[in-house]
Amino acid sequence: MPVSINIEIDRIDKRFDHLLKLISSERFLNKEGLGNEVPFFICPFDPKETNEMIKVQEQLINQLKKQGRTVLNINLYDLAIEILEKDEIFETILEQEEELEKDELKELLQNTLDPEQSIIPMIAKKMKELSFDIMFITGVGEVFPFIRSHSILNNLQSTAEEKPTIMFFPGEYTQCNSKGSSLDLFKRLRDDKYYRAFNIYHCEI
DSSP states (O other): OOOOOOOOTOHHHHHHHOOOOOOOHHHHHHHTTTTTTEEEEEEOOOOGHHHHHHHHHHHHHHHHHHHOOEEEEEEEHHHHHHHHHHHHHHHHHHHHHTTTTTHHHHHHHEEEEEEEEHHHHHHHHHHSSSSEHHHHHHHTGGGTTTSSSHHHHHTTTTSSOSSSSEEEEEEEEEEOOOOOOOOETTTTTEEEEESEEEEEEGGGO
């Protein structure tokens, strides 16, 4: 049946119960009811709840594991550090950070952490290394503005279409037929248009 979860007023434990019931359902895992859309879902939350949502993510992973379901958790911050270390420039960036202008540092990181050339291939590599049922994308707020969430989703479409993917998003995901959909990071920064993901709180259990 349709659900009605209001992240502005509903307690986080109620939202956790909804997420666990939905994500562990055969309907969700089998990508039923999506038509031809990619199985991407946005889980928005108030940025003030970041610490609580980290605990929710950990609890979901643990509870799903008890049910025999495996979650591939891609933390974008950890992934970015891994790429920088692999390219042997992490220490250099730390050494030069105080000397570089903000725009110079941003350009350097964006060039190295290009979604199409670096981020998505690394995610694809991790997908091949682990047999999983669901993928979580976390750490979205920590990598802004070097990595933009809509760029990850756009570039991930052809790579992650076999299993459901949930992006935990610190902000609002607004879906409007007349104005289009948008990811508003921290409830203040409009992170461009993205149309193909479902708000996980609007999905049926």
